[in-house]
Amino acid sequence: MNFLDQLHGAAQQNRSLLCVGLDPEPSRFPAGLKGDASRIYDFCARIVDATADLAIAFKPQIAYFAAHRAETQLEHLIQHMHRNAPHVPVILDAKRGDIGSTAQQYAVEAFERYGADAVTLSPFMGYDSVAPYLKYEGKGAFLLCRTSNPGGDDLQAQRLASVDGQPLLYEHVAKLVQGPWNLNGQLGLVVGATYPAEIERVRQLAPTAPLLIPGVGAQGGDAVATVKAGWRPDAPIVVSSSRAILYASDGSDYEAAARREAIRTRDLLEAAKTA
Numbered sequence: 383m384n385f386l387d388q389l390h391g392a393a394q395q396n397r398s399l400l401c402v403g404l405d406p407e408p409s410r411f412p413a414g415l416k417g418d419a420s421r422i423y424d425f426c427a428r429i430v431d432a433t434a435d436l437a438i439a440f441k442p443q444i445a446y447f448a449a450h451r452a453e454t455q456l457e458h459l460i461q462h463m464h465r466n467a468p469h470v471p472v473i474l475d476a477k478r479g480d481i482g483s484t485a486q487q488y489a490v491e492a493f494e495r496y497g498a499d500a501v502t503l504s505p506f507m508g509y510d511s512v513a514p515y516l517k518y519e520g521k522g523a524f525l526l527c528r529t530s531n532p533g534g535d536d537l538q539a540q541r542l543a544s545v546d547g548q549p550l551l552y553e554h555v556a557k558l559v560q561g562p563w564n565l566n567g568q569l570g571l572v573v574g575a576t577y578p579a580e581i582e583r584v585r586q587l588a589p590t591a592p593l594l595i596p597g598v599g600a601q602g603g604d605a606v607a608t609v610k611a612g613w614r615p616d617a618p619i620v621v622s623s624s625r626a627i628l629y630a631s632d633g634s635d636y637e638a639a640a641r642r643e644a645i646r647t648r649d650l651l652e653a654a655k656t657a
């Protein structure tokens with residue numbers, strides 16, 4: 383099954399557009415685990431189990447593991463996801479971008495070492511930096527387009543005088559992903575929930591591309607506006623929240639609190655489809 387089929391299957395089975403982001407910070411763990419980087423796997427695996435019937439995808443952020451020398455825990459966590467939630471695809475948030483020969487190594491890391499179903503990438507270095515990932519049949523890749531942070535505008539909103547119609551840089555990325563770069567049919571775009579107008583613009587330019595949309599929850603993005611701007615019955619969106627779910631409680635009830643917050647967000651997103 384390719385990545386888009388996996389997304390479609392999880393969306394149907396879990397009736398969900400919600401992606402659960404795994405950004406583990408040991409300093410924010412509940413008592414008993416707090417400050418202990420050797421317990422990253424334990425903390426995250428419990429969140430996975432508490433939300434496996436609620437998520438369209440899981441998105442571990444690689445820096446939160448690598449910073450604590452916890453790459454082996456990340457390998458085990460992704461194995462745990464595939465074992466305990468085989469219907470939920472795993473997007474490795476790595477935001478890689480490098481020349482082809484190095485990108486080839488990053489692709490091995492994402493898809494062979496970690497066994498991810500999809501990866502986030504920066505398009506800044508151009509098509510040859512993306513191509514090695516597309517050789518992995520059925521694997522997905524989301525290219526940064528209009529990111530959720532305020533500084534995203536610094537480059538992404540620059541006008542490209544040399545391109546037909548003089549689009550903004552992020553608009554050009556959207557067109558490339560909808561068209562010439564999408565060789566394996568598994569490319570998507572990252573657009574921040576903090577910028578619904580830009581989500582709508584990206585959806586116009588890339589009517590069928592899957593959109594990974596972080597920024598609801600801790601960053602304050604508008605979940606309802608996000609769905610209205612980006613969701614179409616034939617074009618998936620994957621709306622990601624990390625801290626608001628992971629740290630819904632800092633007590634021993636953290637799994638139950640994470641589940642409650644995931645249900646709340648999942649239901650909000652589902653209701654917005656028909657609002």
Ligand SMILES: O=C(O)c1cc(=O)[nH]c(=O)n1[C@@H]1O[C@H](COP(=O)(O)O)[C@@H](O)[C@H]1O
Nearest residue numbers: 443475502529530596599600601623624625
């Ligand atoms: O690619 C991403 O996932 C991403 C893109 C973007 O534009 N903004 C963004 O916040 N992210 C990631 O999404 C997660 C957001 O976390 P929360 O703000 O805690 O929900 C972090 O892991 C970010 O690295």
